[in-house]
Amino acid sequence: MKKISIVLMLLFLGGFSAMAQWSEQNHAERFEQLGPMLRSPNVYRTASGAPGHMYWQQKADHEIEVELNDDNQSIKGWQKVTYFNNSPDDLKCLWIQLDQNERAKDSNTPKIAESKINPRMSMRQLESILWHDLDLGYKILSVKDMSGNDIPVTIVKTMMRVDLPQPLKAGEKTEFTMDWTFNIHDRMSFIGGRPGYEFFEKDGNYLYTMAEWFPRMAVYSDFEGWQHKQFVGRGEFALTFGDYKVKITVPADHMVGSTGVLQNPEQVLSSAELDRWNTAKKTFDKPVIIRTQAEVERLEKQKAKDKKTWEFHAENVRDFAWTSSRKLIWDAMAVKQGGNEVMAMSYYAKEANPLWEQYSTRVVAHTLKSYSARTFDYPYPVAISVEASNGMEYPMICFNYGRPDADGTYSEAIKNGMIGVIIHEVGHNYFPMIVNSDERQWSWMDEGLNTFMQYLAEQEWDRNFPSRRGAAHKIVPYMRSEKHLLEPIMTNSENIIQFGPNAYAKPATGLNILRETIMGRELFDHAYKEYSQRWMFKHPTPDDFFRTMEDASGIDLDWFWRGWFYGTDPVDISLETVNWYKLDNRTPAEKKADEKKAFDREETYVSKTYNLKDTPVTVVEADPATRDFYYTYNPFAVTPDDESAYKEFMAGLSPKEKEMLNSGLNFYELKFRNIGGLVMPLIIQFNYTDGTSDVERIPAEIWRLNEWEVSKVFAKKKEVKNIVLDPFRETADIDESNNYWPRQFEPSRFELFKGTGGARGVSSGDNPMKKARRK
Numbered sequence: 001m002k003k004i005s006i007v008l009m010l011l012f013l014g015g016f017s018a019m020a021q022w023s024e025q026n027h028a029e030r031f032e033q034l035g036p037m038l039r040s041p042n043v044y045r046t047a048s049g050a051p052g053h054m055y056w057q058q059k060a061d062h063e064i065e066v067e068l069n070d071d072n073q074s075i076k077g078w079q080k081v082t083y084f085n086n087s088p089d090d091l092k093c094l095w096i097q098l099d100q101n102e103r104a105k106d107s108n109t110p111k112i113a114e115s116k117i118n119p120r121m122s123m124r125q126l127e128s129i130l131w132h133d134l135d136l137g138y139k140i141l142s143v144k145d146m147s148g149n150d151i152p153v154t155i156v157k158t159m160m161r162v163d164l165p166q167p168l169k170a171g172e173k174t175e176f177t178m179d180w181t182f183n184i185h186d187r188m189s190f191i192g193g194r195p196g197y198e199f200f201e202k203d204g205n206y207l208y209t210m211a212e213w214f215p216r217m218a219v220y221s222d223f224e225g226w227q228h229k230q231f232v233g234r235g236e237f238a239l240t241f242g243d244y245k246v247k248i249t250v251p252a253d254h255m256v257g258s259t260g261v262l263q264n265p266e267q268v269l270s271s272a273e274l275d276r277w278n279t280a281k282k283t284f285d286k287p288v289i290i291r292t293q294a295e296v297e298r299l300e301k302q303k304a305k306d307k308k309t310w311e312f313h314a315e316n317v318r319d320f321a322w323t324s325s326r327k328l329i330w331d332a333m334a335v336k337q338g339g340n341e342v343m344a345m346s347y348y349a350k351e352a353n354p355l356w357e358q359y360s361t362r363v364v365a366h367t368l369k370s371y372s373a374r375t376f377d378y379p380y381p382v383a384i385s386v387e388a389s390n391g392m393e394y395p396m397i398c399f400n401y402g403r404p405d406a407d408g409t410y411s412e413a414i415k416n417g418m419i420g421v422i423i424h425e426v427g428h429n430y431f432p433m434i435v436n437s438d439e440r441q442w443s444w445m446d447e448g449l450n451t452f453m454q455y456l457a458e459q460e461w462d463r464n465f466p467s468r469r470g471a472a473h474k475i476v477p478y479m480r481s482e483k484h485l486l487e488p489i490m491t492n493s494e495n496i497i498q499f500g501p502n503a504y505a506k507p508a509t510g511l512n513i514l515r516e517t518i519m520g521r522e523l524f525d526h527a528y529k530e531y532s533q534r535w536m537f538k539h540p541t542p543d544d545f546f547r548t549m550e551d552a553s554g555i556d557l558d559w560f561w562r563g564w565f566y567g568t569d570p571v572d573i574s575l576e577t578v579n580w581y582k583l584d585n586r587t588p589a590e591k592k593a594d595e596k597k598a599f600d601r602e603e604t605y606v607s608k609t610y611n612l613k614d615t616p617v618t619v620v621e622a623d624p625a626t627r628d629f630y631y632t633y634n635p636f637a638v639t640p641d642d643e644s645a646y647k648e649f650m651a652g653l654s655p656k657e658k659e660m661l662n663s664g665l666n667f668y669e670l671k672f673r674n675i676g677g678l679v680m681p682l683i684i685q686f687n688y689t690d691g692t693s694d695v696e697r698i699p700a701e702i703w704r705l706n707e708w709e710v711s712k713v714f715a716k717k718k719e720v721k722n723i724v725l726d727p728f729r730e731t732a733d734i735d736e737s738n739n740y741w742p743r744q745f746e747p748s749r750f751e752l753f754k755g756t757g758g759a760r761g762v763s764s765g766d767n768p769m770k771k772a773r774r775k
Contacts, residue, residue, distance in 0.1 A: 030559055048551040049551050060083050061084075066246070068210075070250070075184065079178050079215070081217065095161055098159065098160050099231050102158050112232060136182065140153070140215070145165065151176055196209065209390075235441070238440050241316055245313050247309050247311050255328035259395050273290050276289070280333060280334065289329065296329050300326060317396070320394070320395065332346075345361060346385045346387075348386070355403070355414070359415070375453075387399075392425065399425070430532070431445070435540060442490070447503045448511070452508040471509070478502075506564070510565065519553055519557075530552035559700060564678070571676050571732050573674055574673045574738035581668075670711065672711070676733075681698060689721045
């Protein structure tokens, strides 16, 4: 077949030319593999992201007896720890976390906190500067072996080293006991924190949320050794799984909610409460109130002097927390989870009603169903939500925000805030209570993954739920921040300036972009569930997450991890220019006629007017003697050569080529510029002159050969009216003004004010420099 050149006719040049040629090198590292940035695979953790055939982790079983003193707000406890060394290493010592010491007088927390004096200071701000002289922090009374001999220990702020009499060999276990006590602090004060008490002045009662309350075993792992980084308040916990048997002694009129299953309900519940509890275990459609508000109000008025001991057992948990108060209302309902029945429960003071009675336990049940569908069936027997004016999570129990006004009324914001917090904190049962990442090192592995799941659960609860985080456009204000205010997601918890956006919002947004835009829901959901199930009750690292998501989906995502998790560049992709072309299938006459029209549309200028007249082609004899001629001619007339070339071209076309030539296709050449630095897929919406539209999706790999500028041609049967880049706001583009062709401009607003005196209508009290501003 004869080779032909298909000529394209440039019909329209639109958009905006590139501002400047990029000086950066063409290839940076955006599409390089993570390679040495990840730990090398080994027998413990494979290159696929799964646990290796020799994976191991330690175990620490606990027997604890603790007594709450409601008169002076203190507790004293005894515990026995059975520590199993499943590692291949002999251990000369064990490390234990003493998190209560973060609130001690000599804590590093206030010392490393930046402070300054502002023109207006609250008492709480001043108190935080002065710190406190309260007697807080652990008093470790003894650490003994099972023969009653003292074991030497060294306390290093919030960590304690236990020096073993002889090394604990691989595969062996050791047992020891500890006696300790500490004063519980007011968590509503400037000291704050996750655990503590709240005092209710009107009725003179306390509500205790007991977390970080016993010395907890630090993690010894294959990838880090001992995780004994100090606790200074933000970076949370790395903890060891184990089985717990806990006896909690409290005033006899207190209600106790706890990690684990209550072993002695007959001894601690009234007959009416026991009947309601048994009814709740068979009720799946709505919560059953076990201790009512009326009963609580009676108990608040008279404080029992005798005590009761509540006993709870919990298997395969990494921590243990509880709540206690005579103010606690309790409701519960059953939830089916695979082949199991889970008790969803709530504990709350009357001050939390009617909001909590109406929503809390139902939200707990919803969270279990939503999270389990995307990960694994909830494996624990209970899931508890406690109203405690804050938000914090522990195995099977969490403390949550959301209290109505004093008259019982509440706004939509309070209600939705409460629902969101309950979903989030109950969701933490999955990450990191079961998929047990190291929160002290990588907050995003639990907060980010959980915030992503929270977003999905919120939208399932209510399709119009005002989710704060998750949707791509909601991260834009953070991504616009100045560079010195940004750190990579992979930054340690204590070193992050904007903690919420970095550890919660940005990773959650990244996962949502992966699910909706890059991988698609089916592939993402499969890979995410694979990661969750691979690492149930184990200690994953970021490497294991990144590798599993790629291994299970078959998609190379290194470019995304590198940019979104290891970098701080934002997304800002500009639609720079649009050129419109059509195949030139005109006859010579049509072509000349179009050229004439184009000529006539050009700006008229004097030389053209005098030099080119629209006259027929003639030959004028200027001088018969010299035979010199000058010509005037019509450049828009069809010549015999034009006709001959056209016939020859058409005769040489195959039927397929003729079909293409006469297809009437419009070719749009789009040029894009990567201003922000972070590459992303190109989502392009073409809006046509007939009112219809369609969307083209180009993978991010289009940037692999040129990370700063790319072009792409699209063939369209219809004529395009306008084009929108990222029309659904799914890539977190920080500047949408350059996403349009033709450009769309939004006016900057300024205020009109009416003066009341002074020069030019400005009153003496007005500052004219403040009157006109951008909004």
